[in-house]
Amino acid sequence: MAVSTRSSFQLKTSFLPCTILQLNRYDLSVLENEIRKTISQAPMFFAGAPVVIDLEKVQDLEGIDFLEMKRLLISNGLVPIGVRGGSETQTKAAGNAALPLLNLSKTTTVVENKKPVEEPEAQVSSTTRFINTPIRSGMQIYAKDGDLIVAAQVSPGAELMADGNIHIYGALRGRAMAGVKGNTEARIFCQTLDAELVSIAGYYLTKEEIQKLPEQNSMIQIYLENDQVTIKPI
Amino acid sequence: MAKIIVVTSGKGGVGKTTTSASLAIGFANRGFKTAVIDFDIGLRNLDLIMGCERRVVYDFVNVIRKEATLNQALIKDKHNKDLSILPASQTRDKDALTTEGVGEVLEELSKTFDYIVCDSPAGIERGAQLAMYYADHAVVVTNPEVSSVRDSDRMLGLLSSKTKRSEEGRDPIKEHLLLTRYCPKRVTRGDMLSLADVNEILAIPLLGVIPESQAVLRASNSGTPVILDQESDAGQAYQDAISRFLGEDVPFRFIEEEKANWLKRMFRFKEKEATA
Numbered sequence A: 001m002a003v004s005t006r007s008s009f010q011l012k013t014s015f016l017p018c019t020i021l022q023l024n025r026y027d028l029s030v031l032e033n034e035i036r037k038t039i040s041q042a043p044m045f046f047a048g049a050p051v052v053i054d055l056e057k058v059q060d061l062e063g064i065d066f067l068e069m070k071r072l073l074i075s076n077g078l079v080p081i082g083v084r085g086g087s088e089t090q091t092k093a094a095g096n097a098a099l100p101l102l103n104l105s106k107t108t109t110v111v112e113n114k115k116p117v118e119e120p121e122a123q124v125s126s127t128t129r130f131i132n133t134p135i136r137s138g139m140q141i142y143a144k145d146g147d148l149i150v151a152a153q154v155s156p157g158a159e160l161m162a163d164g165n166i167h168i169y170g171a172l173r174g175r176a177m178a179g180v181k182g183n184t185e186a187r188i189f190c191q192t193l194d195a196e197l198v199s200i201a202g203y204y205l206t207k208e209e210i211q212k213l214p215e216q217n218s219m220i221q222i223y224l225e226n227d228q229v230t231i232k233p234i
Numbered sequence B: 001m002a003k004i005i006v007v008t009s010g011k012g013g014v015g016k017t018t019t020s021a022s023l024a025i026g027f028a029n030r031g032f033k034t035a036v037i038d039f040d041i042g043l044r045n046l047d048l049i050m051g052c053e054r055r056v057v058y059d060f061v062n063v064i065r066k067e068a069t070l071n072q073a074l075i076k077d078k079h080n081k082d083l084s085i086l087p088a089s090q091t092r093d094k095d096a097l098t099t100e101g102v103g104e105v106l107e108e109l110s111k112t113f114d115y116i117v118c119d120s121p122a123g124i125e126r127g128a129q130l131a132m133y134y135a136d137h138a139v140v141v142t143n144p145e146v147s148s149v150r151d152s153d154r155m156l157g158l159l160s161s162k163t164k165r166s167e168e169g170r171d172p173i174k175e176h177l178l179l180t181r182y183c184p185k186r187v188t189r190g191d192m193l194s195l196a197d198v199n200e201i202l203a204i205p206l207l208g209v210i211p212e213s214q215a216v217l218r219a220s221n222s223g224t225p226v227i228l229d230q231e232s233d234a235g236q237a238y239q240d241a242i243s244r245f246l247g248e249d250v251p252f253r254f255i256e257e258e259k260a261n262w263l264k265r266m267f268r269f270k271e272k273e274a275t276a
């Protein structure tokens, strides 16, 4: 534990996973309904989640009420932190609603940027992170640019993330997110599956959905098949 | 070398202070020189449960601020001369405890005592982290309910990362599960998690199961920790826990409903590790 005498703050760089809300249309009441529905399926996942509003598909629209949209997101427990991909006018309007422009990985703002989103490069497992103690509630482990191997159990309330695959030699009772930078080839392996959430490249299954599947007694692998998270015994 | 034991839980009101008092007396009665420290600054409970509240003159914070010496602040237990209590202060100043200050006090105590029991405040904040920082053993007190198990699990995460041992890369702190307020009847009815459920999630060696018992309230009201009530189920369960801590292999009691036949009651859960 740190000592009592220290400066009032510390700057640390961090990997902040955030959710991208890509607007396909602009209709606030429809949006609100759909958001409610989505969140009810995975309340733990979305509670307090930082959200970036992606305007790329509605760039030509004028008169988006950003203040109202912000209120709507906040009242549903999300934390809007900015916008991306909008036109100059939209970006300015968003800025006035205290939603700054965020330059996240993709290029933003430029109107001529109409080319389809590039497929993320396949991730090479250059580094593997290995952990052999239990991952307890409240702990968050991220394996950057590679695989994560956990030779112990993962408690409810714990969270694993990897740019590559996740291997768990134990029970998975918390959350596991593989391919968090968009690698759709990433997989999750575990001994016992009682997870709160599993996700591959942003596609996810909630606890409820997982529990509906027949119980497995062997090792399990989780992967993406036609944009659908699939769970199969090995 | 003294062994420093933190009694911790995350969740409040699960029985940390009750446990700290009984463990401390248990060690002392087995002949070990023992000190028990109240880290719950501002709430001060341990002295009440130990029945020495009227003899509190100086406290932990006074010692850290060098307003009193350790010897002036330590209170000799009325039941056992090998046991001393270092009470918490009632000043609301939680920041009065510093990492170095606590370290110095523990170091000085280590010279004369065999066991030092630290009664942690609830929560996972600074106070609780200070109580665990120097510990060699952690007794994680858990009630058989989901929120308590979750908090204990969280605490176990902190124990593996936020202690001096972990920072220095030494052997990890020894973890012990103490399941308290266990009521087999309510487990059967499905109102409570079972011992097996809790064991599965926390997966650390089981030190003891203390039944829900009227004797505990009686004991705290009279200022004589329940371990001294040898007739009571909770008192006996604490005795068993002490024996296990000292490495004895003792069967678990009070984990089945009364009616169950005695063979079943003697059913043994082996502790994974001998700890002493």
Ligand SMILES: Nc1ncnc2c1ncn2[C@@H]1O[C@H](COP(=O)(O)OP(=O)(O)OP(=O)(O)O)[C@@H](O)[C@H]1O
Residues within 6 Å of the ligand: B009, B011, B012, B013, B014, B015, B016, B017, B018, B019, B040, B045, B120, B121, B122, B180, B181, B182, B210, B211, B212, B213, B214, B216, B217, B220, B234
């Ligand atoms: N085995 C038990 N059976 C019945 N009651 C119990 C038992 N253990 C503790 N209690 C009761 O639970 C209450 C809380 O106990 P205690 O003060 O020891 O908890 P604590 O974890 O120290 O609380 P805090 O977090 O506030 O410090 C007390 O009223 C105590 O009498």
Ligand SMILES: [Mg+2]
Residues within 6 Å of the ligand: B016, B017, B018, B040, B045, B119, B120, B121
């Ligand atoms: Mg207490």
